[in-house]
Amino acid sequence: MSTIALVGNPNCGKTTIFNALTGTNQHVGNWPGVTVEKKEGKCRFENELYQVIDLPGTYSLGAYSEDEVVARDFILKGNPDVVINVVDATNIERNLYLTVQLLEMGVKVVIALNMMDEAEDKGIKIDTKALSQKLQVPIISTVASKNKGIDALIKQAIDVIKSEEAKSKKIPYGHEIDKEIEKLKHLLNQSNLNVEYPIDWIALKLLENDSYMVETIKKASVDIIENVKRSIDNLTNSLGIDPEIAIVDKRYEFIERSIKNSIKKPDSQVQTTSDKIDNILTHKWFGLPIFALIMFVIYQLTFLIGEDIFGEMVA
Numbered sequence: 001m002s003t004i005a006l007v008g009n010p011n012c013g014k015t016t017i018f019n020a021l022t023g024t025n026q027h028v029g030n031w032p033g034v035t036v037e038k039k040e041g042k043c044r045f046e047n048e049l050y051q052v053i054d055l056p057g058t059y060s061l062g063a064y065s066e067d068e069v070v071a072r073d074f075i076l077k078g079n080p081d082v083v084i085n086v087v088d089a090t091n092i093e094r095n096l097y098l099t100v101q102l103l104e105m106g107v108k109v110v111i112a113l114n115m116m117d118e119a120e121d122k123g124i125k126i127d128t129k130a131l132s133q134k135l136q137v138p139i140i141s142t143v144a145s146k147n148k149g150i151d152a153l154i155k156q157a158i159d160v161i162k163s164e165e166a167k168s169k170k171i172p173y174g175h176e177i178d179k180e181i182e183k184l185k186h187l188l189n190q191s192n193l194n195v196e197y198p199i200d201w202i203a204l205k206l207l208e209n210d211s212y213m214v215e216t217i218k219k220a221s222v223d224i225i226e227n228v229k230r231s232i233d234n235l236t237n238s239l240g241i242d243p244e245i246a247i248v249d250k251r252y253e254f255i256e257r258s259i260k261n262s263i264k265k266p267d268s269q270v271q272t273t274s275d276k277i278d279n280i281l282t283h284k285w286f287g288l289p290i291f292a293l294i295m296f297v298i299y300q301l302t303f304l305i306g307e308d309i310f311g312e313m314v315a
């Protein structure tokens, strides 16, 4: 049975999509060794069953929090056949940081661009076709809370499962970092390591000084880790900053370029009805008189209603 994993930032709608896909056919437990909740379920599409896993919300795939480690370990070791990356359309730049990391890992990804109703309310316009071309990932717009787009999403995910192997995406990190990546790749290729991750990604993670990757490679070759340290020192000297930070910057630059022509935000934020009411109620001059008026009306009502009830009781 093929496995579909739901991955995304906290609160972007993963569980809502999970529920829409699996209905009552789900099971909640814990991930081994941690207190993080594990949700698994089954989804039937065109008479075939798929296993669906709802992973904890995470902004990144480093090794900093339990949630991050659970999500990342499942993607690396659980070998999902496709990852549905749920992206909050109202906060696309921040959400795409995780997307970029998934693409770098070389997993098969479909983006569920969720909260499209809220994005529309806020006047955010997204050209999903252009964005999909830039990122080279299929994108399906969804409003999970209203069950919109869910069928199209599962269909797309299955198409991707059946498509050819995914390749890890290369983001340009600039000449200096790219050069060190190439050096490390060469070393990794020569040492015939028995690890199943893409070589580009291993080299990148080593330069990021990622604790999990450093430990994994150290077991196979201490020599490579010595070379990594040298590469990091070289880069810190030439870039003037820690390569880990430089890599984060480059990912954000890539995101900026990708969304430049596909997302339009309103010049001034569109005001929702609740914003408009807030503006009147908290106005510098009218705020207090309105407050006094409301209190007066409540006071009068209390007596009017009170008199009616008690008046009748006494009578």
Ligand SMILES: Nc1nc2c(ncn2[C@@H]2O[C@H](COP(=O)(O)OP(=O)(O)OP(=O)(O)O)[C@@H](O)[C@H]2O)c(=O)[nH]1
Residues within 6 Å of the ligand: 008, 009, 010, 011, 012, 013, 014, 015, 016, 017, 056, 057, 058, 114, 115, 116, 117, 118, 142, 143, 144, 145, 146
């Ligand atoms: N307006 C709107 N609300 C949504 C949409 N999808 C989900 N929500 C709401 O957003 C909130 C968070 O949704 P969840 O599905 O719990 O999000 P999550 O990603 O599982 O959150 P964590 O597990 O905490 O990371 C809930 O109140 C949902 O009803 C959507 O497309 N539009």
Ligand SMILES: [Mg+2]
Residues within 6 Å of the ligand: 014, 015, 016
């Ligand atoms: Mg959830």
